[in-house]
Amino acid sequence: LAGLGAYMLFVGIAGDPDSPQQAETGGITLFLLAALPLVAARGLRLGRRWSRGPALITQLMALPVAWTLYSTGGAMIAAAVALAAAAVAVSALLVNPTATEALGIGPGEQAR
Structure with missing residues (x-):
């Protein structure tokens, strides 16, 4: 998810997507979804x-x-x-x- 998010952000900023705003928002959303399991695992580890x-x-x-x-x-x-x-x-x-x-x-x- 993080890799796809980075790709979408790159295309949104440096590329020529149909909708740069949609590509950038999608990239940020994928970064947040990639962080969810890491945050949950840290919380479980800390009880x-x-x-x-x-x-x-x-x-x-x-x-x-x-x-x-x-x-x-x-x-x-x-x-x-x-x-x-x-x-x-x-x-x-x-x-x-x-x-x-x-x-x-x-x-x-x-x-x-």
Whole structure:
């Protein structure tokens, strides 16, 4: 995503796109989407309770990508299976009671 964002920004600034404003906005949006998993991972590492939502959203976004790879067929099927397995496994770990307890989320927890 970051690479595509850089390309879109470059084309928007130095190239000749149909709409420079749209290319630049798209590039910035892709940079932000590329930063989301990194910010969520850092928050989880630091035990921040807000980070579970963005981490789950990232895993949910990976599932349609896996389906698209699977639909492509050929060698992409292996990549699709690996991506889907990783997304499902991480999602399961994020909602695991041990993880929710470590993040201070769940029944019986007091607001911090």
